[in-house]
Amino acid sequence: MRAELVMIGTELLLGETVDSNAAYLAQELANLGIDLYYKSTVGDNWLRMLEVLTQALGRSDLVITSGGLGPTMDDQTRSCLSALANRSLVLNPTAEAQIRAYFAKTNRPMSDNNLKQAFLPEGAQAIPNQWGTAPGILLELGNKILISLPGVPRELKNMFQASVVPYLINKTDGNRLYSRTLRFVGIGESTLEEMVKDIISNQTNPTIAPYASFGEVKIRITAKAKSSIEAEALIAPVEKQLRETLGQWLYGLEQDTLEAVVGQMLIERKETIATAESCTGGLIAHRLTNVPGSSNYFMQGAITYSNDSKVKILSVPEELIINYGAVSEHVAKAMAEGVRNLANSTWGLAVTGIAGPSGGTGEKPVGLVYMAISHQDFTKAEVHRFTGNREEIKQRTAQAALNLVRVTIK
Amino acid sequence: MRAELVMIGTELLLGETVDSNAAYLAQELANLGIDLYYKSTVGDNWLRMLEVLTQALGRSDLVITSGGLGPTMDDQTRSCLSALANRSLVLNPTAEAQIRAYFAKTNRPMSDNNLKQAFLPEGAQAIPNQWGTAPGILLELGNKILISLPGVPRELKNMFQASVVPYLINKTDGNRLYSRTLRFVGIGESTLEEMVKDIISNQTNPTIAPYASFGEVKIRITAKAKSSIEAEALIAPVEKQLRETLGQWLYGLEQDTLEAVVGQMLIERKETIATAESCTGGLIAHRLTNVPGSSNYFMQGAITYSNDSKVKILSVPEELIINYGAVSEHVAKAMAEGVRNLANSTWGLAVTGIAGPSGGTGEKPVGLVYMAISHQDFTKAEVHRFTGNREEIKQRTAQAALNLVRVTIK
Numbered sequence: 001m002r003a004e005l006v007m008i009g010t011e012l013l014l015g016e017t018v019d020s021n022a023a024y025l026a027q028e029l030a031n032l033g034i035d036l037y038y039k040s041t042v043g044d045n046w047l048r049m050l051e052v053l054t055q056a057l058g059r060s061d062l063v064i065t066s067g068g069l070g071p072t073m074d075d076q077t078r079s080c081l082s083a084l085a086n087r088s089l090v091l092n093p094t095a096e097a098q099i100r101a102y103f104a105k106t107n108r109p110m111s112d113n114n115l116k117q118a119f120l121p122e123g124a125q126a127i128p129n130q131w132g133t134a135p136g137i138l139l140e141l142g143n144k145i146l147i148s149l150p151g152v153p154r155e156l157k158n159m160f161q162a163s164v165v166p167y168l169i170n171k172t173d174g175n176r177l178y179s180r181t182l183r184f185v186g187i188g189e190s191t192l193e194e195m196v197k198d199i200i201s202n203q204t205n206p207t208i209a210p211y212a213s214f215g216e217v218k219i220r221i222t223a224k225a226k227s228s229i230e231a232e233a234l235i236a237p238v239e240k241q242l243r244e245t246l247g248q249w250l251y252g253l254e255q256d257t258l259e260a261v262v263g264q265m266l267i268e269r270k271e272t273i274a275t276a277e278s279c280t281g282g283l284i285a286h287r288l289t290n291v292p293g294s295s296n297y298f299m300q301g302a303i304t305y306s307n308d309s310k311v312k313i314l315s316v317p318e319e320l321i322i323n324y325g326a327v328s329e330h331v332a333k334a335m336a337e338g339v340r341n342l343a344n345s346t347w348g349l350a351v352t353g354i355a356g357p358s359g360g361t362g363e364k365p366v367g368l369v370y371m372a373i374s375h376q377d378f379t380k381a382e383v384h385r386f387t388g389n390r391e392e393i394k395q396r397t398a399q400a401a402l403n404l405v406r407v408t409i410k
Numbered sequence: 411m412r413a414e415l416v417m418i419g420t421e422l423l424l425g426e427t428v429d430s431n432a433a434y435l436a437q438e439l440a441n442l443g444i445d446l447y448y449k450s451t452v453g454d455n456w457l458r459m460l461e462v463l464t465q466a467l468g469r470s471d472l473v474i475t476s477g478g479l480g481p482t483m484d485d486q487t488r489s490c491l492s493a494l495a496n497r498s499l500v501l502n503p504t505a506e507a508q509i510r511a512y513f514a515k516t517n518r519p520m521s522d523n524n525l526k527q528a529f530l531p532e533g534a535q536a537i538p539n540q541w542g543t544a545p546g547i548l549l550e551l552g553n554k555i556l557i558s559l560p561g562v563p564r565e566l567k568n569m570f571q572a573s574v575v576p577y578l579i580n581k582t583d584g585n586r587l588y589s590r591t592l593r594f595v596g597i598g599e600s601t602l603e604e605m606v607k608d609i610i611s612n613q614t615n616p617t618i619a620p621y622a623s624f625g626e627v628k629i630r631i632t633a634k635a636k637s638s639i640e641a642e643a644l645i646a647p648v649e650k651q652l653r654e655t656l657g658q659w660l661y662g663l664e665q666d667t668l669e670a671v672v673g674q675m676l677i678e679r680k681e682t683i684a685t686a687e688s689c690t691g692g693l694i695a696h697r698l699t700n701v702p703g704s705s706n707y708f709m710q711g712a713i714t715y716s717n718d719s720k721v722k723i724l725s726v727p728e729e730l731i732i733n734y735g736a737v738s739e740h741v742a743k744a745m746a747e748g749v750r751n752l753a754n755s756t757w758g759l760a761v762t763g764i765a766g767p768s769g770g771t772g773e774k775p776v777g778l779v780y781m782a783i784s785h786q787d788f789t790k791a792e793v794h795r796f797t798g799n800r801e802e803i804k805q806r807t808a809q810a811a812l813n814l815v816r817v818t819i820k
Contacts, residue, residue, distance in 0.1 A: 281698070
């Protein structure tokens, strides 16, 4: 099945918005094993829309459009489909009922313009839209399929999942792609890839693809299967192999975040944490407290930029700063111990470093960061040399510090 | 001049990448006053590329392509242009010199494949590329113009600015769009629009467009002019009118951030600040310390999630918490005073609130936030009721707190 996307809307040609619908639909079609050959974008101009749609329907088996289904004058997809299919617009009772139900549910008055949205080309099926007013349109023309969805991303995505995916699975060989993402931290992409290259090259279904993103590496395992149960049977043994080799760097799956994983570990152990930050300036605490329920284990944070505050708040011995400098292993450890004592928490986490762009020296360059974690039984430290601009160094430091917590407490 | 974009690359049809080049080119064409009628995307398939390009050149005056100019087998734009224009590929000496110079500059060995990149359709001009190996192609075919740029966004954008913009200005009436963005905080979009609707409706050149983004409202003033001097003369009086009406909410221009603006105010006054955060969990300090040089005025931050830490670190009187609750005006003020005294800073800023999703009550719902700012001469507080999820409430709180600093110290 050859597919083509036609994105409709003048705003898409002005460059003000990046078209996230197109990327979403492309990815979903790939998941369904359907090849996408062309993608076109056209403004809210009736004749140009008709021209583009005529061409699309000529060369492709499946055409999916987005946009132009609203209630206003701008929205001309319905009438364009009518002309294209040579079928008149008729009131579709299913569509009408859906629109009326939507307005009843949201308790808003319905205008005549909204009823216009229920007029679909004769013989078309309405695609249900519980998330807005515009029903989608499904039109089978001989062996060609034309699907029109609204341009609002939330509506488009929900409708695609609820109605279009099942329809297309039925039209294809029944296989689709299922994937699982494993997330790793503390290991580089090339090292990881080297370690699992035999596993990767022996696999065709599922396939295994590592890719780097900021501060972490992901592996996506993708299986082609007729059901999620069949997919799970294909993915599970490969996942097991990967876990055996890479387990110590694996922190989570799918959309997991490092702060949520660390939080969960602390909850399970009924332990608490406090943070002392210099160069990250509050970012570590911000990430930890993004997690709902974090007030159960995050006790307090100290952002001690000045030497004075390190001494005064965290009880860092002044001679450590004088002898070793504020950016040093000794001071990092003293900060971690200090904040743990101050907060009376199970764990104390501290970072001190040089985020730049100024403040670096030959001996202590921008990107040099010491971090330490303290428990009543021990305190340990790490040193890192990060690259990037000020914000990137802050982000990389926070990521490494949260990982230090993860590997220490587990 | 009718323009059309043709984006080339199979990766663009897999949905893995969002096509930022297309939005960039669309916006730049709009700035040049050139109407964009169509945008097409096609994979690295020679015949389909030729088909799409033939159609584009048939219906548009200016066709700009992106991608397919690299040294590998995938990269077929050059040969496709050759077929399209019916002109053979010939070694372009300017292109060759540029490629050789690029490799010399970056001290890397040049392969034969790279020399392939210097073969352009006969009569084409090479568009200089100092940022990579692929020269662009400019081909005038009768009254049609075809411009091919590489797909790497950094190369495409730099080449477009350096060579294509001057070329197109010359081909059009010489006018282009110049814009200025004014940034406002603490006022809603509809209120702002209502206040300046007369100014907006009286304007045609420049035009004035307000739009809301997260936590702020922007106004873009856009002038059509032949030069930046002419544009400035058009924009300045309108900007003056807007400043007169909306000055108290105006915090910056173009890419300014609230944290940088606040930082600059503190530097000018040789003043310092310290923060005490409850519900924002370090986000305010994180934003303040994202600004290079913030260590000159940001003294320290305390993240006091627990009542205990509010009392112990910030010296908030325990009876205030007992009598009014941790989320109260009294406690916000005491936190602001406490952190100012602790840090010995000019200003103390504090927030306390309920970020949710749990922890809200009928009397104190999720989203209720008190914030206070303290100086040796006074302490003042504000109350807000924010909506959104946990992260959004944190973000909105931080934005309002930084604005509280701005309006208080100015």
